[in-house]
Amino acid sequence: MSNDKKITLTVVVASTPIKIETNINVPLQSVAEKAIDETHQAVKDLNRWEMTTQAGAVLNYGTKVGDAGLKDGETILMNIRTGVTG
Protein backbone atom coordinates (compact mmCIF):
# COMPACT_ATOMS: atom_id res chain seq x y z
CA MET A 1 0.00 0.00 0.00
CA SER A 2 1.66 3.22 -1.04
CA ASN A 3 1.17 6.35 1.02
CA ASP A 4 -0.36 8.33 -1.83
CA LYS A 5 -3.38 6.02 -1.76
CA LYS A 6 -4.05 6.79 1.88
CA ILE A 7 -6.52 9.47 2.79
CA THR A 8 -8.21 10.59 5.98
CA LEU A 9 -11.96 11.12 6.04
CA THR A 10 -14.05 12.69 8.78
CA VAL A 11 -17.11 10.56 9.30
CA VAL A 12 -19.91 12.14 11.32
CA VAL A 13 -21.78 9.21 12.84
CA ALA A 14 -25.11 10.38 14.26
CA SER A 15 -23.51 13.77 15.03
CA THR A 16 -20.30 12.32 16.50
CA PRO A 17 -17.30 13.10 14.27
CA ILE A 18 -14.42 10.65 13.92
CA LYS A 19 -11.36 10.70 11.68
CA ILE A 20 -10.84 7.51 9.71
CA GLU A 21 -7.65 6.81 7.83
CA THR A 22 -8.35 4.70 4.80
CA ASN A 23 -7.20 3.76 1.33
CA ILE A 24 -8.81 4.84 -1.92
CA ASN A 25 -9.01 1.22 -3.07
CA VAL A 26 -11.07 -0.15 -0.19
CA PRO A 27 -14.86 -0.22 -0.26
CA LEU A 28 -16.79 2.29 1.82
CA GLN A 29 -18.11 -0.59 3.87
CA SER A 30 -14.74 -0.76 5.60
CA VAL A 31 -14.89 2.95 6.45
CA ALA A 32 -18.45 2.61 7.72
CA GLU A 33 -17.63 -0.36 9.94
CA LYS A 34 -14.61 1.40 11.44
CA ALA A 35 -16.62 4.57 12.07
CA ILE A 36 -19.44 2.69 13.78
CA ASP A 37 -16.99 0.71 15.86
CA GLU A 38 -14.87 3.67 16.91
CA THR A 39 -17.89 5.79 17.89
CA HIS A 40 -19.20 2.85 19.96
CA GLN A 41 -22.59 2.69 18.28
CA ALA A 42 -25.01 0.10 19.63
CA VAL A 43 -26.51 -0.39 16.16
CA LYS A 44 -23.89 -2.36 14.23
CA ASP A 45 -25.98 -3.49 11.26
CA LEU A 46 -24.82 -1.43 8.27
CA ASN A 47 -28.20 -1.78 6.59
CA ARG A 48 -29.64 0.36 9.34
CA TRP A 49 -27.23 3.17 8.52
CA GLU A 50 -27.22 5.47 5.54
CA MET A 51 -23.96 7.01 4.37
CA THR A 52 -24.13 10.30 2.47
CA THR A 53 -21.95 13.14 1.31
CA GLN A 54 -22.46 16.49 3.00
CA ALA A 55 -24.55 17.48 -0.01
CA GLY A 56 -26.88 14.56 0.69
CA ALA A 57 -25.87 12.13 -2.08
CA VAL A 58 -26.22 8.55 -0.87
CA LEU A 59 -22.99 6.53 -0.93
CA ASN A 60 -23.04 2.80 -1.67
CA TYR A 61 -21.06 0.63 0.72
CA GLY A 62 -19.74 -1.44 -2.17
CA THR A 63 -18.17 1.57 -3.89
CA LYS A 64 -14.45 2.09 -3.45
CA VAL A 65 -13.42 5.24 -1.58
CA GLY A 66 -11.63 6.60 -4.63
CA ASP A 67 -14.45 5.76 -7.02
CA ALA A 68 -16.87 7.63 -4.77
CA GLY A 69 -14.83 10.75 -5.51
CA LEU A 70 -13.87 11.29 -1.88
CA LYS A 71 -10.79 13.37 -1.28
CA ASP A 72 -8.39 13.61 1.63
CA GLY A 73 -9.94 15.60 4.48
CA GLU A 74 -13.50 15.30 3.20
CA THR A 75 -16.43 14.87 5.58
CA ILE A 76 -19.15 12.29 5.08
CA LEU A 77 -22.22 11.57 7.18
CA MET A 78 -23.78 8.45 8.61
CA ASN A 79 -27.30 8.53 9.94
CA ILE A 80 -29.69 5.87 11.15
CA ARG A 81 -32.32 4.97 8.57
CA THR A 82 -35.55 6.09 10.14
CA GLY A 83 -38.00 3.28 10.73
CA VAL A 84 -41.01 5.18 9.42
CA THR A 85 -44.12 3.39 10.50
CA GLY A 86 -47.15 5.62 10.57
Add this chain to the structure above:
Amino acid sequence: VATDPRVSRKKFEREVQLFRHQQEQHAKTGIWMLQAEYPDVVVAFATPKSPQVFVPFAAHIDFTDYDALPLSVTLVHPFTRKPLKLSEVLPQAIPNFQHNTPPRVARFKVDPMAGLVHDSILQGYDNDDPKPFLCMPGVKAYHRHPAHTGDSWWLHKGAEGSMHTILHALWKYGVRDIVGQNLVFQVVPAGYVVQPQVEQVAQMVLQLAAQAAPAELPAEGGPR
Protein backbone atom coordinates in the same frame (compact mmCIF):
# COMPACT_ATOMS: atom_id res chain seq x y z
CA VAL B 1 -39.78 11.32 37.60
CA ALA B 2 -38.29 8.56 35.44
CA THR B 3 -34.80 10.04 35.14
CA ASP B 4 -32.80 12.10 37.62
CA PRO B 5 -32.95 15.66 36.16
CA ARG B 6 -29.15 15.90 36.58
CA VAL B 7 -28.76 12.93 34.25
CA SER B 8 -31.24 14.36 31.73
CA ARG B 9 -29.44 17.69 31.84
CA LYS B 10 -26.08 16.03 31.13
CA LYS B 11 -27.56 14.22 28.14
CA PHE B 12 -29.20 17.46 26.99
CA GLU B 13 -25.87 19.28 27.19
CA ARG B 14 -24.07 16.53 25.29
CA GLU B 15 -26.58 16.43 22.45
CA VAL B 16 -26.74 20.22 22.16
CA GLN B 17 -22.94 20.35 22.13
CA LEU B 18 -22.80 17.74 19.35
CA PHE B 19 -25.35 19.75 17.37
CA ARG B 20 -23.32 22.93 17.82
CA HIS B 21 -20.18 21.15 16.74
CA GLN B 22 -21.88 20.57 13.36
CA GLN B 23 -23.80 23.84 13.41
CA GLU B 24 -22.22 25.23 10.26
CA GLN B 25 -23.18 22.16 8.27
CA HIS B 26 -26.68 22.15 9.79
CA ALA B 27 -27.17 25.81 8.88
CA LYS B 28 -26.23 25.13 5.26
CA THR B 29 -28.93 22.49 5.05
CA GLY B 30 -31.62 24.62 6.66
CA ILE B 31 -31.57 23.32 10.24
CA TRP B 32 -31.41 26.19 12.71
CA MET B 33 -31.33 25.88 16.47
CA LEU B 34 -33.48 28.69 17.85
CA GLN B 35 -33.33 27.83 21.53
CA ALA B 36 -31.46 25.44 23.79
CA GLU B 37 -32.28 25.90 27.44
CA TYR B 38 -32.78 22.77 29.52
CA PRO B 39 -35.08 20.93 29.11
CA ASP B 40 -36.18 22.61 25.88
CA VAL B 41 -34.67 22.74 22.41
CA VAL B 42 -36.39 24.47 19.50
CA VAL B 43 -35.08 23.86 15.99
CA ALA B 44 -36.49 25.42 12.81
CA PHE B 45 -36.40 23.71 9.42
CA ALA B 46 -36.06 25.59 6.15
CA THR B 47 -36.23 24.26 2.60
CA PRO B 48 -32.62 23.95 1.38
CA LYS B 49 -33.35 23.37 -2.31
CA SER B 50 -36.11 25.81 -3.18
CA PRO B 51 -35.31 29.20 -4.71
CA GLN B 52 -37.88 30.79 -2.41
CA VAL B 53 -37.12 29.63 1.10
CA PHE B 54 -39.95 28.23 3.23
CA VAL B 55 -39.78 27.52 6.94
CA PRO B 56 -42.64 25.04 7.19
CA PHE B 57 -42.23 24.21 10.87
CA ALA B 58 -40.01 24.08 13.92
CA ALA B 59 -39.65 21.24 16.37
CA HIS B 60 -39.84 21.63 20.13
CA ILE B 61 -37.90 18.85 21.82
CA ASP B 62 -38.37 18.27 25.53
CA PHE B 63 -35.56 16.43 27.32
CA THR B 64 -37.51 15.90 30.56
CA ASP B 65 -36.95 12.33 31.75
CA TYR B 66 -34.54 11.58 28.88
CA ASP B 67 -33.27 8.95 28.47
CA ALA B 68 -35.14 6.54 30.69
CA LEU B 69 -38.02 7.84 28.57
CA PRO B 70 -37.77 9.00 24.94
CA LEU B 71 -37.69 12.59 23.80
CA SER B 72 -41.00 14.40 23.48
CA VAL B 73 -41.27 16.12 20.08
CA THR B 74 -43.91 18.64 19.01
CA LEU B 75 -44.02 20.54 15.74
CA VAL B 76 -44.46 24.22 16.53
CA HIS B 77 -44.74 27.55 14.76
CA PRO B 78 -41.19 28.90 14.31
CA PHE B 79 -42.17 32.39 15.56
CA THR B 80 -44.85 31.86 18.20
CA ARG B 81 -43.68 28.37 19.29
CA LYS B 82 -47.35 27.34 19.47
CA PRO B 83 -48.05 23.70 18.56
CA LEU B 84 -49.11 23.34 14.94
CA LYS B 85 -52.34 21.68 13.91
CA LEU B 86 -51.97 19.08 11.20
CA SER B 87 -53.38 21.52 8.64
CA GLU B 88 -50.78 24.13 9.59
CA VAL B 89 -47.84 22.03 8.42
CA LEU B 90 -46.98 22.45 4.73
CA PRO B 91 -48.55 19.50 2.86
CA GLN B 92 -46.53 17.46 0.39
CA ALA B 93 -49.37 16.47 -1.93
CA ILE B 94 -49.02 16.45 -5.69
CA PRO B 95 -51.79 16.88 -8.29
CA ASN B 96 -53.93 13.78 -8.84
CA PHE B 97 -52.64 12.27 -5.63
CA GLN B 98 -55.81 11.69 -3.64
CA HIS B 99 -55.71 12.11 0.11
CA ASN B 100 -58.30 13.10 2.68
CA THR B 101 -55.44 14.49 4.71
CA PRO B 102 -52.49 15.29 2.44
CA PRO B 103 -49.24 13.71 3.63
CA ARG B 104 -46.98 15.89 5.73
CA VAL B 105 -43.45 14.97 6.78
CA ALA B 106 -43.71 11.87 4.61
CA ARG B 107 -41.55 9.37 2.79
CA PHE B 108 -42.59 8.61 -0.79
CA LYS B 109 -41.70 5.33 -2.43
CA VAL B 110 -42.66 3.16 -5.37
CA ASP B 111 -44.50 -0.01 -4.40
CA PRO B 112 -44.53 -2.77 -7.06
CA MET B 113 -48.26 -3.35 -6.53
CA ALA B 114 -49.64 0.00 -5.43
CA GLY B 115 -47.42 2.38 -7.40
CA LEU B 116 -46.55 5.65 -5.71
CA VAL B 117 -47.26 5.44 -1.98
CA HIS B 118 -46.23 7.34 1.10
CA ASP B 119 -45.51 6.75 4.77
CA SER B 120 -46.51 9.72 6.86
CA ILE B 121 -44.39 10.35 9.89
CA LEU B 122 -46.71 13.09 11.06
CA GLN B 123 -50.00 11.51 12.02
CA GLY B 124 -53.32 13.18 12.76
CA TYR B 125 -56.94 12.17 12.69
CA ASP B 126 -57.95 15.04 10.41
CA ASN B 127 -56.71 18.41 9.22
CA ASP B 128 -57.93 20.15 12.39
CA ASP B 129 -56.25 17.69 14.71
CA PRO B 130 -54.70 20.02 17.31
CA LYS B 131 -52.15 17.43 18.38
CA PRO B 132 -50.61 15.63 15.43
CA PHE B 133 -47.75 13.39 16.52
CA LEU B 134 -44.57 12.00 15.07
CA CYS B 135 -45.06 8.31 14.52
CA MET B 136 -41.47 7.12 14.53
CA PRO B 137 -39.49 4.96 16.95
CA GLY B 138 -37.51 7.07 19.38
CA VAL B 139 -40.27 9.62 19.93
CA LYS B 140 -42.32 9.53 23.12
CA ALA B 141 -45.70 9.77 21.37
CA TYR B 142 -44.86 6.74 19.24
CA HIS B 143 -43.93 4.55 22.21
CA ARG B 144 -47.00 5.68 24.17
CA HIS B 145 -49.39 4.94 21.31
CA PRO B 146 -51.52 1.79 21.87
CA ALA B 147 -50.46 0.49 18.46
CA HIS B 148 -46.79 0.45 19.46
CA THR B 149 -46.79 -0.86 23.01
CA GLY B 150 -44.91 -3.92 21.76
CA ASP B 151 -42.07 -1.80 20.43
CA SER B 152 -40.24 -0.77 23.58
CA TRP B 153 -38.22 2.43 23.79
CA TRP B 154 -35.39 0.36 25.23
CA LEU B 155 -34.95 -1.28 21.84
CA HIS B 156 -34.29 2.12 20.28
CA LYS B 157 -32.46 3.98 23.04
CA GLY B 158 -29.12 5.29 21.84
CA ALA B 159 -28.40 6.73 18.39
CA GLU B 160 -31.86 5.93 17.05
CA GLY B 161 -33.58 7.80 19.86
CA SER B 162 -31.17 10.73 19.86
CA MET B 163 -32.06 14.31 19.08
CA HIS B 164 -29.78 14.12 16.08
CA THR B 165 -31.64 11.20 14.47
CA ILE B 166 -35.03 12.82 15.07
CA LEU B 167 -33.86 16.14 13.60
CA HIS B 168 -32.35 14.34 10.63
CA ALA B 169 -35.62 12.50 9.95
CA LEU B 170 -37.65 15.71 10.18
CA TRP B 171 -35.26 17.40 7.78
CA LYS B 172 -35.11 14.48 5.34
CA TYR B 173 -38.84 13.87 5.14
CA GLY B 174 -40.13 17.31 6.02
CA VAL B 175 -38.11 19.83 4.00
CA ARG B 176 -35.14 18.33 2.11
CA ASP B 177 -36.97 17.43 -1.08
CA ILE B 178 -39.15 20.50 -1.41
CA VAL B 179 -37.74 22.24 -4.47
CA GLY B 180 -40.35 24.88 -5.18
CA GLN B 181 -44.03 25.64 -5.21
CA ASN B 182 -46.89 24.96 -7.57
CA LEU B 183 -49.87 27.24 -7.66
CA VAL B 184 -53.02 25.18 -8.14
CA PHE B 185 -56.14 27.21 -8.87
CA GLN B 186 -59.43 25.64 -7.92
CA VAL B 187 -62.83 26.68 -9.23
CA VAL B 188 -64.78 25.19 -6.32
CA PRO B 189 -64.17 26.32 -3.71
CA ALA B 190 -62.89 29.62 -5.00
CA GLY B 191 -59.32 30.40 -4.18
CA TYR B 192 -55.98 28.79 -4.60
CA VAL B 193 -53.67 26.55 -2.71
CA VAL B 194 -49.91 26.46 -2.62
CA GLN B 195 -48.39 23.03 -2.97
CA PRO B 196 -44.69 22.37 -2.62
CA GLN B 197 -42.96 20.53 -5.41
CA VAL B 198 -41.37 17.49 -3.90
CA GLU B 199 -38.27 16.45 -5.81
CA GLN B 200 -38.44 12.87 -4.59
CA VAL B 201 -42.02 12.51 -5.84
CA ALA B 202 -41.27 14.13 -9.18
CA GLN B 203 -38.40 11.69 -9.74
CA MET B 204 -40.58 8.71 -8.88
CA VAL B 205 -43.38 9.87 -11.17
CA LEU B 206 -40.83 10.12 -14.00
CA GLN B 207 -39.51 6.69 -13.08
CA LEU B 208 -43.03 5.20 -13.18
CA ALA B 209 -43.70 6.94 -16.49
CA ALA B 210 -40.46 5.54 -17.92
CA GLN B 211 -41.41 2.03 -16.81
CA ALA B 212 -44.84 2.36 -18.39
CA ALA B 213 -43.59 3.95 -21.62
CA PRO B 214 -42.23 0.87 -23.50
CA ALA B 215 -45.62 -0.85 -23.44
CA GLU B 216 -47.19 2.13 -25.17
CA LEU B 217 -44.62 2.34 -27.96
CA PRO B 218 -45.39 0.55 -31.24
CA ALA B 219 -43.43 -2.65 -31.81
CA GLU B 220 -40.38 -2.28 -34.00
CA GLY B 221 -41.38 -2.57 -37.63
CA GLY B 222 -45.05 -2.25 -36.71
CA PRO B 223 -47.45 0.51 -37.67
CA ARG B 224 -46.36 4.03 -36.82
